[in-house]
Each structure stands twice: as C-alpha cells, then as structure tokens.
Amino acid sequence: MIDKDSLKKYQNVTHAFADRLNSGINFQESYFYRYNERCSMLNDSGLCDLISTLGEDYLCDTCRLFPRHIEEFQDIREYSLTLACPEVTRIVMEPDYDFSITESEDETFDDPEEFEEFDFLLFDQLEYARDKIFEIASDRQKPLQERMDAISFMAYKLQECFDEGEIFSMGDVSDSIMEETKDRNLSFKYCMNALDELMNMEATEKSWTDTLINTQKYWNEHDENSKEWTEAMFPDSDIEFIFEKVLKTLLFTYFCGSVYDGQIYASAMIAVQSVRFMMMINKASDEPLNKTIYIYSREIEHSYNNLNAFIRKFEEELD
Incomplete structure (x- = not known):
C-alpha cells in the first residue's frame, strides 16, 4: 500500500516519469500494479526505476521500510520482517530457524508529548499476555490447531476484560479453559464462511483471485470429515x-x-485465521508453500482495506 503523502507526491510529478507513474499506480486504491508478480516500477534488471529517476526521497513508506515492519510504543520500537518478502519467507521455511525476539537498548528517548495518551498499564498487560501466548504457541506436545484455539479463546477473554474495564484482571486470564473453545474456530463451516469473506476483499493480482476461486472450489468438493x-x-x-x-x-x-x-481479539485472530487460510490454500494448490505464504502476506497484510475488513469481521464475533 502507498501512504497518503507519497501518493500525493506521485500525483504532483510533472517529470517525464509521470506517465510511468500514472500507468503503474492504482491511485484510487493506493497501490502499485504488479505484472507477472513484479512491481510496475521494476525494470527488466529488477531495479527500481522510481529510485533511479526520482531518488530515494520518493519511496513510499512501505518500500522504504520493506521488509521491515515497525511498531512504535513509548520508548520501545518493535521491528519485525514481513512475510511478504520472499527472502524472509525462505528463512522462516528453514528447519533450523526458530522464531525469537532479541532486545537491545540505546540512549534515545521519545518526546513524552508524542505519547501523551499512551496507556502504559494496558501495554504492560498486553506484553505479558503476548509472552503467555508465545508459550502456548510453542507447546509442541499439542497440535498447532489446539494451540491456536487456546490463543483465540485467551484473546477473547482478554477482550472481555478490556471491554468491561477490568484491565488488572487481564493478567489472570490463562489457557486453562481451553476445552471450552475446542474447535470453536476450526470448524469447517467457520473456515468456509471466512473464506467467502476473504474472496470479497480487494486483490492486487488476478492470480490471487484465481487462487481463492480454486481454493473455494477445492473445499466445496470436500468436507470436515475428509482426509484432505x-x-x-x-x-x-x-x-x-x-x-x-x-x-x-x-x-x-x-x-x-x-x-x-x-482490538485485542481481532489482532490475535488475524494471526490465527491467516495461518488456517494458508493451510487451506496450500492443500488446494500446486504452488510451493513459501509462495503461498508471501503472496498471502502481500495481498492481505499490505492492504489497509483488507486488514480493516478482517478487523470488522472479528469485531462482529464479539457481539
């Protein structure tokens, strides 16, 4: 996705490169077109013509930071690498690689006025809850589906605490009530209904639409009792x-x-349901898993509209 400031820059370009921008950008939906899974700004050598012609100052935020994703909290920056980058996905696929978090400190402090309304208490509870969620996710004595069910229900209970103003109770939420939610979100019907919503989201590439159509067709020919x-x-x-x-x-x-x-529950469910979508697509497709992962990430994570559609869906489940 192209941020608003960069989009305005591109609209105001009068350089000869303006024609290339106009033909290579969907200004209404704020993204670069892709041709054969390549950005419209790349030349035959794989280099970015936007940089070589207009300079790095014209890079949009996504391209400037890619493949890094940054979450900013007061005096804390969390950096991660987006799965939309094929190289990042390749690393994740390596059997010797495991997910880990590395912490470091510097002498930089944020201006308190910029984070005047930052809720330290809530952040502390969320950070603690995330640590517990990672413990659940790492428990390989249980199938991943059971772990994800526990995570989704834990997030649901955390959301209840938040909505009721019981912030201090969030620390008491645990996965001990996992049995109450077993298969709650894994049901075939739930996943197929969610797939219908995924198909209604925007797509930057026709190939992605084709993938979803083929996935839906495949699973319409099977059911929850199938070996598939x-x-x-x-x-x-x-x-x-x-x-x-x-x-x-x-x-x-x-x-x-x-x-x-x-939006605690929705934030957790974006992760949980995305994994299940990838599982469904991977089974229905002949494409390698690494491609399924990074194409899914490009189409969903890098679309504000699609992420917001996900959030709305999961928020409705709370009603």
Whole structure:
C-alpha cells in the first residue's frame, strides 16, 4: 500500500516519469500494479526505476521500510520482517530457524508529548499476555490447531476484560479453559464462511483471485470429515513447525498494537485465521508453500482495506 503523502507526491510529478507513474499506480486504491508478480516500477534488471529517476526521497513508506515492519510504543520500537518478502519467507521455511525476539537498548528517548495518551498499564498487560501466548504457541506436545484455539479463546477473554474495564484482571486470564473453545474456530463451516469473506476483499493480482476461486472450489468438493481436511489442518510436524513460526511472526507484528485501538481479539485472530487460510490454500494448490505464504502476506497484510475488513469481521464475533 502507498501512504497518503507519497501518493500525493506521485500525483504532483510533472517529470517525464509521470506517465510511468500514472500507468503503474492504482491511485484510487493506493497501490502499485504488479505484472507477472513484479512491481510496475521494476525494470527488466529488477531495479527500481522510481529510485533511479526520482531518488530515494520518493519511496513510499512501505518500500522504504520493506521488509521491515515497525511498531512504535513509548520508548520501545518493535521491528519485525514481513512475510511478504520472499527472502524472509525462505528463512522462516528453514528447519533450523526458530522464531525469537532479541532486545537491545540505546540512549534515545521519545518526546513524552508524542505519547501523551499512551496507556502504559494496558501495554504492560498486553506484553505479558503476548509472552503467555508465545508459550502456548510453542507447546509442541499439542497440535498447532489446539494451540491456536487456546490463543483465540485467551484473546477473547482478554477482550472481555478490556471491554468491561477490568484491565488488572487481564493478567489472570490463562489457557486453562481451553476445552471450552475446542474447535470453536476450526470448524469447517467457520473456515468456509471466512473464506467467502476473504474472496470479497480487494486483490492486487488476478492470480490471487484465481487462487481463492480454486481454493473455494477445492473445499466445496470436500468436507470436515475428509482426509484432505485433516491433512490440511494437521500436517506433518515439519510443515506444522513452519506454520507455528508464521503464527508467531504475525502475533508479534499485530498483538501489542491493540494498545492503540483496543482490538485485542481481532489482532490475535488475524494471526490465527491467516495461518488456517494458508493451510487451506496450500492443500488446494500446486504452488510451493513459501509462495503461498508471501503472496498471502502481500495481498492481505499490505492492504489497509483488507486488514480493516478482517478487523470488522472479528469485531462482529464479539457481539
């Protein structure tokens, strides 16, 4: 997605490169067109003509930071790498790689006025909850689906505490009530209904639309009792480990950001349901898993409209 300031820059370009920008950008939806899975600004050598012609100052925020994702909290910056980058996905696919968080300190402090309304108490509770969620996600004595059910229900209870103003009670929420929600979001019907909503979201590439159509067609020919569904949701341990790392990456990226909007449940469910979508697509497709992961990330994570559509869906589940 192209940020508003950069989009305005591109609209005001009078240089000869303006024609290239006008033909290569969807100004209404704020994204660069892609041709054969390549950005419209790339030349035949794989170099960015926008940089070489207009300079790095004309890079949009996404391209300037890519593949980094940054979440800003007062005196804390959390950096992660987006799965939309094929190289990042390649690393995640490596069997010797495991998700980890590295902490470091510097002498930089934020201006308190910039974070005047920052809720330290809520952030502290969310950070603590995320640590517990990572513990659940790492418990390989249980299938990943059970772990994700526990995470989704834990997020649901955290949301209840927040909505009722019981912030201090958030620390008491645990996964001990996992049995109350077993298969709550794993049901075939739930996932198929969610897939319908995914198909109604915007797509930057026709190939993505085709992928979703083929996925829906595939699963319409199977059901929750089929071996195909079991194989998709409960893959071999090496594939399950990859999905675990994807889950943790998405949880790290989004969960604590709910300190700003209070959408705790939705932030967790973006991670959980995204993994299940990837499982469904992977089973229905002949494409390699790494491609499924980074294309999904490009189409969903890098679209404000799609992320907001996800948030609305999960917020409706709270009603």
